[in-house]
Amino acid sequence: MIITEPKPFEDILEMLADVDEVSIIGCGRCAAASLTGGEKQVLQMADKLRAHGKTIVAEIVSDPAICYLPRSKEVIERLPKNGAVLVLACGAGAQSILEVNPELLIFPGTNSRFLGMTAQVGEYHEKCTLCGDCLLHLTGGICPLTRCPKNVLNGPCGDCVDGKCGISSSPFIKEEIDCVWALIYDRLKKIGKTEILSQTLPSRNWAAKTYKPQSIELSEEEIKQRGR
Amino acid sequence: MGRLSEKLENNEFVVTAEITPPKGIDIGRTRNVAMQLKEYIDAANATDNQRGIVRMSSMATCHILAEVGVEPIMQIACTHRNRIAIQSCVLGAHALNIPNLLIVTGDHVLLGDNPEAKAVYDVDSIQAIQLVKHMCDGYDSAGNELHPPPRIYVGATANPLADPLELQALRVEKKVEAGAKFIQTQVVFDVSQLIELLDLVEVPVHWLAGIMPLRSAKSARFINKRIPGIEVPDHIITRLEGAKKPAEEGVQIAIELCQELKNIKKISGIHIMTIAWEESVPLIIQGANLR
Numbered sequence: 001m002i003i004t005e006p007k008p009f010e011d012i013l014e015m016l017a018d019v020d021e022v023s024i025i026g027c028g029r030c031a032a033a034s035l036t037g038g039e040k041q042v043l044q045m046a047d048k049l050r051a052h053g054k055t056i057v058a059e060i061v062s063d064p065a066i067c068y069l070p071r072s073k074e075v076i077e078r079l080p081k082n083g084a085v086l087v088l089a090c091g092a093g094a095q096s097i098l099e100v101n102p103e104l105l106i107f108p109g110t111n112s113r114f115l116g117m118t119a120q121v122g123e124y125h126e127k128c129t130l131c132g133d134c135l136l137h138l139t140g141g142i143c144p145l146t147r148c149p150k151n152v153l154n155g156p157c158g159d160c161v162d163g164k165c166g167i168s169s170s171p172f173i174k175e176e177i178d179c180v181w182a183l184i185y186d187r188l189k190k191i192g193k194t195e196i197l198s199q200t201l202p203s204r205n206w207a208a209k210t211y212k213p214q215s216i217e218l219s220e221e222e223i224k225q226r227g228r
Numbered sequence: 229m230g231r232l233s234e235k236l237e238n239n240e241f242v243v244t245a246e247i248t249p250p251k252g253i254d255i256g257r258t259r260n261v262a263m264q265l266k267e268y269i270d271a272a273n274a275t276d277n278q279r280g281i282v283r284m285s286s287m288a289t290c291h292i293l294a295e296v297g298v299e300p301i302m303q304i305a306c307t308h309r310n311r312i313a314i315q316s317c318v319l320g321a322h323a324l325n326i327p328n329l330l331i332v333t334g335d336h337v338l339l340g341d342n343p344e345a346k347a348v349y350d351v352d353s354i355q356a357i358q359l360v361k362h363m364c365d366g367y368d369s370a371g372n373e374l375h376p377p378p379r380i381y382v383g384a385t386a387n388p389l390a391d392p393l394e395l396q397a398l399r400v401e402k403k404v405e406a407g408a409k410f411i412q413t414q415v416v417f418d419v420s421q422l423i424e425l426l427d428l429v430e431v432p433v434h435w436l437a438g439i440m441p442l443r444s445a446k447s448a449r450f451i452n453k454r455i456p457g458i459e460v461p462d463h464i465i466t467r468l469e470g471a472k473k474p475a476e477e478g479v480q481i482a483i484e485l486c487q488e489l490k491n492i493k494k495i496s497g498i499h500i501m502t503i504a505w506e507e508s509v510p511l512i513i514q515g516a517n518l519r
Contacts, residue, residue, distance in 0.1 A: 149336050150307070151349040154402055156395060157333045158387030158414055159456035166456025170338040185392055197395070200402050203311065203355040203369070 001030040001117075002090040003124040004037065004110035012045075012086065013052060015107050019084040021055045022107070025076070025097065027089035028063025033118050036110045037061070037088030045088065045109065057083065066093035069100065076100040132208050138196055140187030145204075147180035153201040156181030230299045230327035232271040233381040236410055236434040241490065242270040242497035243518050244301065244412065244436060247293065248504045249274055249284035255292055258284075261506040262298045268513045271299040273330055273412070273499070277308060279455070280340020287317060290326045301383065302326045305334025310350035311359060311369045318360055322378045330383045330412060331356045339456070354402050357382055361407030382407050383436075387414035387457050388425040397428035410434040412499040415458045419488050426494045434496040437489045441500070441508045442478040445469040479511050486516035 016022060024042050031037025039061050046056045057080050064071040066089050076096070079085055082103040087094040090112040098106055114126040129146045135153075136143060145151055149167045159166025160179035168176040188194045208214065218226070235242050245265055250258055265272060274289035290300035302321050304314055321329065333353040337345045351359060359369050366377040384403040390396050400411060415438045416422045422437060440458070442448045445468040448460040464481060471477035482500070489495050498518060500509050513519050 149338070149347070150333050150352070152333060152352045154352055154354040154399065156390065156392075156399075157353070158385060158390045158396070160390050161457060161459065162391065167336050167338055169454050169456045170336070170343070172338050172343060181395065182392065185395055197398060200354055200358070200406065203351045203359070206350070 001033055001115070002092065003113045003116045003118075003126075004031050004034045004090050005113055006036050006041075006088075006110055007108065009048060012049075012107070012109055016049070016054065016084065016086070019054070019105075019107075021057050022049065022084040022086055023058035023079050024049075024056060024060070024086045024088065024109075025058075025066065025079060026061040027066045027093050028061045029065035031089045031093070031110065032061070032063075034110075034124065035122065037093075041088055045086065049086075062089075062093075065089075067096045069096055072096065073100050079104065130209075131204065133204065135201070138201065139184050140191060140193065140196075142180060142184050142187055144180050144184060147183075152181065153204075155179075155184075229379065229381055230271065232299055232301065232328055233409065235270055236496055239496070241518070242436065243268065243513055244271045244273060244497065244499045245269050245506065245509045246273045246275060246499070246501040247289065247506055248278070248502075249286065249289040251281070251283050253284070255284075258289060258292050259296055262293050262296045265506060265509055266296065266298050268510050268519055269298070270497075271301050271328060273301040273303055276303040276305040276332070276334070277340070278303070278305070279335045280307065280337045280342065280345075282340075282342055287320055287324065287326070290321070291324045294325045299328070300326045301328040301330050303330045303332060304356065305332050306349050306351055306353060306356055307334030307337060308345070308348050310348050311356075314351070314356055314359060315363060315368055318363055318378055318380060319374075321380060326380075328381045328383065329360065330385065331360065331408075332385050335456075339454070353384060354399065354406050357384055357403055357406040357408050364407075381409055383410040383412055384408035385414060386411050386425065388416060388422040389414060389418075389459055390457060393425060394428060397425060397430075400425075400429045400433065401431050404431045404433045408433065410436060410496070412436045413438040415440040415501060416485065416489070417459070417461050417464060419485065419492075422489075423492065426492075435494055436497040436499040437492075437495050439482050439485055439489075439498055439500045439512065441482040441502060441505065441512060442468060442474075443505060444474040444478070447503075475508075479508050479515065482508070482512045483515035486512060486518060490516065490518065 026037035026042040042059050046059050062072050062075040066072050084105045086107045086109045088109045094106050115128045116124050116126040131145050156179050163182040165177040165179045274286040276286040286303050290302045293300040331353050337347045360382050386400045445465050448465045451458050468474045
């Protein structure tokens with residue numbers, strides 16, 4: 001899921017400085033799991049904005065996810081036809097709203113951080129960089145592109161000491177980080193597949209990722225083949 | 229090709245040293261340091277924004293080294309160059325009479341003085357070495373012809389301290405297979421660790437053991453805290469602490485390590501890294517009778 005963090009409330013107030021009336025929409029899926037855009041967060045945000053003199057026009061939580069337009073469109077249509085909307089969802093959710101109603105003024109209430117896993121309520125870990133060419137079968141099911149700060153595909157680099165990543169020496173890193181290649185090696189040993197490591201993984205083809213924005217549009221035939 | 233490759237391929241012992249490019253435009257110091265080192269070393273590395281700290285480019289620094297007659301080894305870090313930039317550097321190196329490259333994955337930007345920069349890491353060091361070999365064979369990374377292709381002697385790094393050691397050994401083998409001819413190791417304080425790595429690597433390659441003189445116990449502690457992949461052992465810190473003149477003691481420790489290292493059969497040379505204390509290099513070389 002997309003893990004989001006709330007924008008600082010002062011930043012939200014600043015972006016809404018010229019706005020008196022605002023709607024709030026949260027997302028009942030990823031943002032709810034991130035504790036940024038579920039029902040409680042939408043209600044809290046409404047109270048805080050009212051306390052700062054704003055009029056709240058609508059308070060909505062979409063479940064389905066806002067970004068799944070086949071089902072969220074009718075929820076989004078419940079928002080007022082124009083005016084300001086504070087979106088407590090990821091950037092994809094915020095922009096999906098604009099696809100349904102281009103008249104709305106979008107204000108982001110969260111920062112989208114990463115594609116990850118909720119280990120337990122309040123604990124999130126990045127798991128995937130959406131590289132477009134999954135290689136987990138070669139790395140014991142653990143992604144080096146996501147977890148190695150240097151994107152090393154033939155690791156570990158010379159900074160791995162006692163199984164810890166060299167980036168742990170940075171004043172920006174609060175806790176020691178495990179070297180992902182040490183984890184991959186342990187995992188491959190456990191499943192008896194260390195021989196995979198003897199091949200040099202080639203450099204990645206980023207062409208598809210460099211073309212922005214990326215879109216996939218299936219033909220009717222392809223949709224039928226995949227099974228609707 | 230240059231003197232470094234010639235001597236290594238003839239199995240002669242070599243000495244290289246690292247010259248830190250200026251933070252600013254003071255090429256006078258770089259030139260002076262190079263002239264001081266000239267008669268003692270076979271080649272000098274110009275680092276590529278090492279530790280993620282902005283400095284003069286390794287290519288420009290190499291050009292200055294070549295001008296004063298020191299054979300340059302141009303370092304290329306994958307931290308801030310994608311494959312296009314790496315290839316243009318390799319071609320540029322040829323134009324500036326730079327006969328050697330050292331390819332490193334590179335220190336992460338979060339450890340440097342511009343932590344907000346976007347790290348690149350389009351390719352890793354092994355892939356970058358493959359890329360250069362491919363260029364020397366006449367093709368760029370996309371398979372387009374380079375005519376005429378560059379000729380360059382490529383080196384790589386290894387860290388005997390890093391673990392798991394068997395993976396470090398495997399990486400050295402991959403680097404050699406990719407085209408690396410020599411390995412300059414990370415700083416060695418414990419010779420037995422280096423020997424362990426040498427014994428694990430099953431392909432022939434020219435090993436240059438890394439040496440770093442320490443100025444004081446304080447700088448040793450800073451290295452342990454802030455520079456990944458190097459560990460100054462306690463007994464060395466104690467020696468520096470107890471010394472009346474710590475810098476002289478630091479040089480003496482480096483000399484002792486060189487004396488030990490030069491007697492190891494698989495070692496083809498010494499590589500001295502000083503963190504902008506290049507003046508210590510001649511003292512170490514003379515003290516250890518490396519020349």
